[in-house]
Amino acid sequence: xxxxxxxxxxxxxxxxxxxxxxxxxxxxxxxxxxxxxxxxxxxxxxxxxxxxxxxxxxxxxxxxxxxxxxxxxxxxxxxxxxxxxxxxxxxxxxxxxxxxxxxxxxxxxxxxxxxxxxxxxxxxxxxxxxxxxxxxxxxxxxxxxxxxxxxxxxxxxxxxxxxxxxxxxxxxxxxxxxxxxxxxxxxxxxxxxxxxxxxxxxxxxxxxxxxxxxxxxxxxxxxxxxxxxxxxxxxxxxxxxxxxxxxxxxxxxxxxxxxxxxxxxxxxxxxxxxxxxxxxxxxxxxxxxxxxxxxxxxxxxxxxxxxxxxxxxxxxxxxxxxxxxxxxxxxxxxxxxxxxxxxxxxxxxxxxxxxxxxxxxxxxxxxxxxxxxxxxxxxxxxxxxxxxxxxxxxxxxxxxxxxxxxxxxxxxxxxxxxxxxxxxxxxxxxxxx
Amino acid sequence: xxxxxxxxxxxxxxxxxxxxxxxxxxxxxxxxxxxxxxxxxxxxxxxxxxxxxxxxxxxxxxxxxxxxxxxxxxxxxxxxxxxxxxxxxxxxxxxxxxxxxxxxxxxxxxxxxxxxxxxxxxxxxxxxxxxxxxxxxxxxxxxxxxxxxxxxxxxxxxxxxxxxxxxxxxxxxxxxxxxxxxxxxxxxxxxxxxxxxxxxxxxxxxxxxxxxxxxxxxxxxxxxxxxxxxxxxxxxxxxxxxxxxxxxxxxxxxxxxxxxxxxxxxxxxxxxxxxxxxxxxxxxxxxxxxxxxxxxxxxxxxxxxxxxxxxxxxxxxxxxxxxxxxxxxxxxxxxxxxxxxxxxxxxxxxxxxxxxxxxxxxxxxxxxxxxxxxxxxxxxxxxxxxxxxxxxxxxxxxxxxxxxxxxxxxxxxxxxxxxxxxxxxxxxxxxxx
Numbered sequence: 088x089x090x091x092x093x094x095x096x097x098x099x100x101x102x103x104x105x106x107x108x109x110x111x112x113x114x115x116x117x118x119x120x121x122x123x124x125x126x127x128x129x130x131x132x133x134x135x136x137x138x139x140x141x142x143x144x145x146x147x148x149x150x151x152x153x154x155x156x157x158x159x160x161x162x163x164x165x166x167x168x169x170x171x172x173x174x175x176x177x178x179x180x181x182x183x184x185x186x187x188x189x190x191x192x193x194x195x196x197x198x199x200x201x202x203x204x205x206x207x208x209x210x211x212x213x214x215x216x217x218x219x220x221x222x223x224x225x226x227x228x229x230x231x232x233x234x235x236x237x238x239x240x241x242x243x244x245x246x247x248x249x250x251x252x253x254x255x256x257x258x259x260x261x262x263x264x265x266x267x268x269x270x271x272x273x274x275x276x277x278x279x280x281x282x283x284x285x286x287x288x289x290x291x292x293x294x295x296x297x298x299x300x301x302x303x304x305x306x307x308x309x310x311x312x313x314x315x316x317x318x319x320x321x322x323x324x325x326x327x328x329x330x331x332x333x334x335x336x337x338x339x340x341x342x343x344x345x346x347x348x349x350x351x352x353x354x355x356x357x358x359x360x361x362x363x364x365x366x367x368x369x370x371x372x373x374x375x376x377x378x379x380x381x382x383x384x385x386x387x388x389x390x391x392x393x394x395x396x397x398x399x400x401x402x403x404x405x406x407x408x409x410x411x412x413x414x415x416x417x418x419x420x421x422x423x424x425x426x427x428x429x430x431x432x433x434x435x436x437x438x439x440x441x442x443x444x445x446x447x448x449x450x451x452x453x454x455x456x457x458x459x460x461x462x463x464x465x466x467x468x469x470x471x472x473x474x475x476x477x478x479x480x481x482x483x484x485x486x487x488x489x490x491x492x493x494x495x496x497x498x499x500x501x502x503x504x505x506x507x508x509x510x511x512x513x514x515x516x517x518x519x520x
Numbered sequence: 521x522x523x524x525x526x527x528x529x530x531x532x533x534x535x536x537x538x539x540x541x542x543x544x545x546x547x548x549x550x551x552x553x554x555x556x557x558x559x560x561x562x563x564x565x566x567x568x569x570x571x572x573x574x575x576x577x578x579x580x581x582x583x584x585x586x587x588x589x590x591x592x593x594x595x596x597x598x599x600x601x602x603x604x605x606x607x608x609x610x611x612x613x614x615x616x617x618x619x620x621x622x623x624x625x626x627x628x629x630x631x632x633x634x635x636x637x638x639x640x641x642x643x644x645x646x647x648x649x650x651x652x653x654x655x656x657x658x659x660x661x662x663x664x665x666x667x668x669x670x671x672x673x674x675x676x677x678x679x680x681x682x683x684x685x686x687x688x689x690x691x692x693x694x695x696x697x698x699x700x701x702x703x704x705x706x707x708x709x710x711x712x713x714x715x716x717x718x719x720x721x722x723x724x725x726x727x728x729x730x731x732x733x734x735x736x737x738x739x740x741x742x743x744x745x746x747x748x749x750x751x752x753x754x755x756x757x758x759x760x761x762x763x764x765x766x767x768x769x770x771x772x773x774x775x776x777x778x779x780x781x782x783x784x785x786x787x788x789x790x791x792x793x794x795x796x797x798x799x800x801x802x803x804x805x806x807x808x809x810x811x812x813x814x815x816x817x818x819x820x821x822x823x824x825x826x827x828x829x830x831x832x833x834x835x836x837x838x839x840x841x842x843x844x845x846x847x848x849x850x851x852x853x854x855x856x857x858x859x860x861x862x863x864x865x866x867x868x869x870x871x872x873x874x875x876x877x878x879x880x881x882x883x884x885x886x887x888x889x890x891x892x893x894x895x896x897x898x899x900x901x902x903x904x905x906x907x908x909x910x911x912x913x914x915x916x917x918x919x920x921x922x923x924x925x926x927x928x929x930x931x932x933x934x935x936x937x938x939x940x941x942x943x944x945x946x947x948x949x950x951x952x953x
Contacts, residue, residue, distance in 0.1 A: 100556035123533035151584035215889035456648035
């Protein structure tokens with residue numbers, strides 16, 4: 088038998104139900120925030136990604152030459168395609184609020200929280216440069232996590248790249264942008280190596296210690312001014328602190344209380360220009376659940392049109408791990424299912440219209456594909472997780488009444504055909520089904 | 521700017537709404553028929569498809585060698601992956617009813633109704649060899665089309681490969697299976713070429729004419745016995761006619777009245793063993809909307825385990841064409857949207873909790889990302905298809921009442937904050953919104 092590829096997943100029904108809940112939740116929250124769904128090809132010209140990310144991207148993509156000689160790749164991320172779609176349609180009134188939920192592929196070594204094929208939700212707000220839009224996109228992220236049942240179980244670590252550059256310059260760094268990649272690896276590097284890099288960048292030893300103090304701690308986002316002040320930052324010239332304070336104030340009005348300031352969050356990609364953020368399980372033993380920020384220059388690189396933008400992406404792999412560890416990943420199916428059981432195939436055509444009527448009210452009805460003896464059919468009904476069996480024999484056909492068996496209690500009821508649908512609807516509305 | 525690839529699609533919000541209706545409809549109908557969703561990788565080892573379809577498949581797939589030296593392909597169809605999933609899980613009680621809705625890719629020349637990337641719904645019933653399961657899968661197909669609004673606008677052309685082989689043998693063909701590919705192209709080939717092929721297969725000229733008479737016409741599925749009899753078929757030894765008659769009877773009980781007998785439908789794939797069917801727009805100017813049949817031997821080829829199976833696939837490309845030509849492809853968005861308009865950004869944090877409350881009731885609320893003057897905000901609200909604008913200024917904050925403007929009638933209302941959510945819910949429940 089030919090196995091599936093490493094780092095790829097098959098989803099059986101029990102794997103899919105909760106994942107669909109993620110899709111639906113993201114969709115519903117996006118909609119009420121005014122975001123509309125888009126979707127784009129899964130295969131794109133490789134150049135679309137090369138422009139943004141350089142040759143390095145080649146190593147991590149499923150790229151190849153197609154039968155027409157085109158260099159193509161399975162999409163590793165959303166932003167280039169979304170930026171192109173935006174540039175193609177200048178008629179769409181700004182601001183544009185879009186989301187998508189698609190598969191992406193990266194040729195990386197599979198490990199916990201990272202697969203070669205994964206789903207990713209992406210949301211972007213284009214055409215606005217403001218604290219209000221930054222707050223909206225973070226509120227959208229938090230509202231989705233809350234809707235999934237993670238309220239209080241995650242934190243959103245927020246920072247501002249512009250602010251960090253000014254802070255590092257104030258601390259003595261001549262090329263602060265060169266220190267950001269070091270900060271990005273702060274929690275992964277040895278302390279000695281970090282300090283060496285900071286000194287190399289121009290910080291004296293007291294500034295190195297102050298910066299480490301800042302990077303080490305997370306504080307509530309609205310406490311940023313006091314926190315930085317305590318660590319020797321002079322913020323008279325750093326407008327971005329007020330920017331983050333306003334975002335903090337709005338997030339609190341949104342009811343999102345999970346935002347903290349974390350100076351070590353700077354995001355790996357160079358294209359972020361302003362606010363950046365990542366959400367983590369508060370237990371802290373997983374990768375980022377989601378990440379994003381403001382990228383005001385990227386669309387011009389891809390499409391030639393400069394449009395301010397803020398957005399984030401959220402993969403399904405880490406999210407599933409976090410939901411599982413929080414005990415809110417459910418695999419059972421609570422749909423009301425009933426199984427039809429017949430003493431003869433002859434009766435099938437007579438009761439099919441009734442079964443269709445029940446199905447039309449949203450109840451799942453399983454028809455036996457082969458008419459075995461009644462006890463085999465009842466056993467199948469139990470295996471199929473049917474809550475009820477509808478038993479139809481000559482007596483039932485003649486009397487116009489179904490025999491309905493509760494598969495849990497074993498109780499049997501006689502229900503006239505004419506009220507059978509209503510009987511199931513009533514059962515469904517009772518709290519225990 | 522880097523364009524998307526030929527034969528691939530971008531979907532803007534207006535393109536996606538109706539497509540999502542297809543997904544939801546297929547999902548809902550599948551569920552009430554007892555089918556559960558599965559999903560599988562978009563990239564698979566090429567061998568998985570080579571086994572079933574031979575080297576020919578190479579020409580029509582996006583196949584390549586990945587960075588680890590594996591021969592892989594973007595999936596061109598569902599059956600091999602689904603068969604593998606079934607074989608891997610012998611614990612799942614039979615019959616198994618599964619559906620999926622995924623993207624597929626074929627390297628073919630794009631044309632009307634055929635693209636290089638498309639969505640396809642697939643449903644299969646595994647583990648049963650019976651008229652009841654054949655009827656169920658066709659009823660599922662018809663019920664989805666009906667639910668989409670196509671009732672009466674399509675026909676399901678049904679045939680039986682086993683019956684055709686017996687019929688052709690009776691007509692003088694020594695190797696009837698060799699004539700099936702000719703019949704598959706019956707409506708595309710020149711009459712002379714068809715007749716030559718039939719004669720070559722062993723049919724005399726009167727049998728050729730009789731066969732042409734059969735292939736030319738469609739009759740209601742329950743009229744098959746009389747129709748074949750009128751065309752000189754002796755059916756004493758052809759059990760499959762009774763099989764199709766029972767399927768016809770059940771379909772009629774299902775309320776599916778679109779099934780016709782069409783001897784020219786034999787499906788291109790050799791792996792079909794019994795009933796075969798295709799649905800077409802009754803106007804007849806499109807490719808098949810969906811197609812499927814019984815394939816009892818295929819799973820053993822792929823997985824080594826023989827399991828009877830009947831199923832079908834339905835792509836989104838032809839379905840969209842048919843829905844558009846039927847005038848039931850809607851692009852407008854009827855969601856209730858409201859836009860917040862503020863005289864000062866200062867008021868935002870005070871009304872955000874109220875906006876969140878309205879959003880929680882399922883109504884979309886757009887927050888202005890930049891606080892321009894009020895008339896610009898009102899213009900944006902109109903451009904955004906908002907049905908109402910919520911206007912908040914100092915007067916409204918002080919009085920605890922929102923000014924709500926109906927963007928269509930121009931009427932303005934003063935609604936206390938405490939009843940604002942209920943006011944919108946009432947408006948939504950009124951028939952005109």
